[in-house]
Structures are given as C-alpha cells and as structure tokens.
C-alpha cells in the first residue's frame with residue numbers, strides 16, 4: 001500500500017473558516033506526495049458525524065489524523081477518544097469571518113484557549129499538539145510518522161532539512177554582504 005495512491009492521512013477541521021490556517025498542513029503533505037482526505041467535522045455542530053468520522057478513519061486505515069479547531073477546540077480530543085489512530089491537534093486562533101464587527105474577528109484569548117484545550121487532554125487519551133496556527137508543522141510531523149513505515153520518506157525528509165539549511169546560509173551570506181540595516185530594510189521593504 002502506498003501513501004501516493006491511497007489517503008493514509010485524514011485532515012479535519014471544525015469549520016470552513018479553519019481552512020484559512022489548515023491548508024498549510026495539506027501543502028506540507030503535498031510537498032512529499034502524500035495523499036490526504038480533507039473534511040469538515042464539527043464536534044459541537046455535528047456531534048454524531050464525529051463518531052461516524054472516527055469509524056470511517058479506522059476503516060480507511062488512516063495512520064494519522066490532523067485535527068484543527070479554534071475556541072474550546074474539543075474536536076481533536078473527541079476524535080482521539082473514539083479511535084486508536086494518532087491525532088495531531090492544531091490549535092487555531094479563531095478568525096470569525098461571520099462577525100460583522102472587526103471587534104469580534106479574533107478569539108478573546110488569541111489562540112491560547114485552543115492551545116490549552118488541545119494540549120491539556122487528561123491522561124489516557126493523548127493528543128499531540130503543535131503551536132497555534134502551526135498547521136504546517138502538523139503536516140511535517142505526519143511525514144515523520146509515516147517515514148517509519150515508508151523509508152523513502154526518510155530520504156525526502158533529509159533532503160527537506162538540507163534545503164532549509166541552504167536557505168539559511170544563503171540569507172546569512174546576504175546579511176553579511178549588505179550589513180544588517182540594509183538587509184532588514186530590503187527584507188521588510190521599509
């Protein structure tokens with residue numbers, strides 16, 4: 001069975017508004033050619049669907065579920081409680097595009113609400129948590145988990161690290177050449 005043809009990763013989120021952040025998880029997986037299935041499952045708006053999704057994920061043989069949610073963010077924890085598949089939770093700083101006023105566009109606690117809600121799962125039903133809005137890291141961590149099963153992903157990950165290494169060296173060379181002030185004004189277009 002290959003990760004190229006069959007989705008072995010499920011990406012879910014509590015609301016369509018979360019796609020603003022969660023698309024980075026998909027991009028990270030796409031970079032490694034890993035197929036994923038993307039859906040919206042709301043723990044509080046579609047509670048029965050949540051259970052159905054957990055069954056579906058088991059049936060599909062997903063190796064990892066990436067679950068993003070904002071606010072009280074119970075989706076990752078509830079999914080984890082319904083399945084043995086490892087769940088990576090992405091705490092989302094809620095961007096509420098349904099709010100008419102700018103005042104209520106973001107969650108009251110700037111993502112801390114979701115971070116604590118996901119990371120502080122009581123003992124017995126663990127959820128691995130990435131940083132607030134760090135959906136890309138959830139994608140990369142998923143690649144690492146799958147690399148235990150598909151060794152070619154290990155090579156792709158080594159290559160990915162090498163690319164990161166080179167890009168830092170390139171920027172450092174430029175900083176050395178231009179000097180910090182010029183480098184920063186060029187980078188941030190002051």
Ligand code: RP5
Pocket residue numbers: 013014015016017018042068069070071073092094095096097098
């Ligand atoms: C949570 O409530 C979702 O995960 C989302 O982050 C947040 C706001 O949802 P919407 O009001 O934008 O649908 O369930």
